Amino acid sequence: MRGAVIHAPGDVRFETLDDPRILKPTDAIIRTAVTCVCGSDLWPYRGAEPTDGAHPMGHEYVGFVEEVGSEVTAVRPGQFVVGSFATSCNACANCRNGYQSGCLHREFMSTCQAEYVRIPNAQGTLVATDGVPDEAFWPGLLAVSDVLGTGWWAADAAEVRPGATAVVVGDGAVGLCGVIAAKEFGAERIIAMSRHEPRQKLALEFGATDIVTERGDEGVARLKELTGGICVDSVLECVGTAQAMQQALRSARPGGNVGFVGVPHEVALDGQELFFSHVGLRGGPAPVRRYLPDLVARVLSRSIDPGKVFDLTLPLEQVAEGYRAMDERRAIKTLLKP
């Protein structure tokens, strides 16, 4: 089969690779329907994370089950399945507590920009749709497997309540999906922090009520103006830089909450500032599996359309161009078709 391999920062190639095989009785092999490039793939692509030797890339997928291991009974060959970037047994204590992305058997996906993919923990990870959905739904279901699941988790971790004011820091695909989630959670006012016109437009389409273009302390000052001086109930931090995290923490009112879902890069939090802020904080890799059946149903019933975050579609063999377009901010998110 063929798939994407990163060799060094800026150097992603489409190459012939070994076909994946069942390695454990809990594995499944899927044929990729569609896959994509994630904002977090840009960390190694930009050299902000080390690349130790060439390795495959990609952790988002929907596809058709090809083969299952002997212990996998929840899905069967031929079915269309949605999963998560973090695989989970869905049976251990952490999974039962709703933190499937903290599963005691967790393996992160990392080989999905390819024609075939091995899925560990397939029994607890994959959810089959009822029949093969129309191809028009594939981008939305693909978004569920990571960016929508992550935006949803941001809203959940930020404890967005009906009637609340929420702010979304970050206008990438996760942030935009965070706007969808905040709206579905019932937020009455949703403020998107964005300077990029196409992203502002999509944020408004997804339910944002206000756009704030200022950043850092100026952005916080603007939020205070918009909220009678006390800042917002819920902040969805969807970037992961120190600047974004500081802005997020200062954007929440006393007793408010920050859900942080951008993987933190060189972020240190000052204990005393956090203390006197009274802000609640929760983050981590999204427990997408917890939300999966609900989110699949919302996409298939057309109540949400997170597939709109894909504004560039390329054949999988042009994966390198997919990275370039996102790196240069020509695309919000690149869909790849095998």
Add this chain to the structure above:
Amino acid sequence: MRGAVIHAPGDVRFETLDDPRILKPTDAIIRTAVTCVCGSDLWPYRGAEPTDGAHPMGHEYVGFVEEVGSEVTAVRPGQFVVGSFATSCNACANCRNGYQSGCLHREFMSTCQAEYVRIPNAQGTLVATDGVPDEAFWPGLLAVSDVLGTGWWAADAAEVRPGATAVVVGDGAVGLCGVIAAKEFGAERIIAMSRHEPRQKLALEFGATDIVTERGDEGVARLKELTGGICVDSVLECVGTAQAMQQALRSARPGGNVGFVGVPHEVALDGQELFFSHVGLRGGPAPVRRYLPDLVARVLSRSIDPGKVFDLTLPLEQVAEGYRAMDERRAIKTLLKP
């Protein structure tokens, strides 16, 4: 009148001071019934916080209203009142959200180890009891104004739920009151981290089910043994050092919560460790006012007895000895009688 003044680390004196006066129409003056020394008073006493010039000390009090400003109608002279170390209007947006210790008009108390005390924001801060309670209740009501209110907030911020497993880091008066709170919140298993026999005994009396004497990573390993390998639902961090905070964060299971109420001293949190822990975190000065009517009622109905944390009672004029006894860990908490 007379009261305590700190001149330098280790140097607390009982001196003649100006009588407090009504400075604003929202003030009240109380005659102190009992006051006490707080664990946090030991930070400047030990030189861990700077003492810029001599100043009065103390932020815990119950007493009799002597005089009220023209805008204070909620209490009247002669009444016995309980308050909080953080004064609050109980009317602004932050107060209405339940974060009275983040009141837009907040003033922290700092002159309470004295015969008379001026209480700013008296209207929103003071709660009068129904008649003057028997003197036997005064220590318990005094505890409500800070250490019980803070332990209660630790349990609330750590989201202790009925049936949960909770661990309390810190065996000072706040930690011991955290045990009371965890029990009242319905925790089924309450693990107190303590190496000091009199404190262990009081923790067990207050409802602790287990005592763990190990600290740091050894303490965390012991908690894992006690909880089937996943650690605990709720952690009450009642110290404020970097070591205690790290231990607290590592003691919570994925999806668990840390309530941190010890004022952090040189605590920096690693964003990536917090991210991958999936632990929720909330801290700050306790919004005691939110809990005040409930806690006063629990003390007066004898359903809880937080006054037991006072294991040394001295006349106010011996305040210096009260500090020394706590500094040398001869006393958990010193009650002072004017």
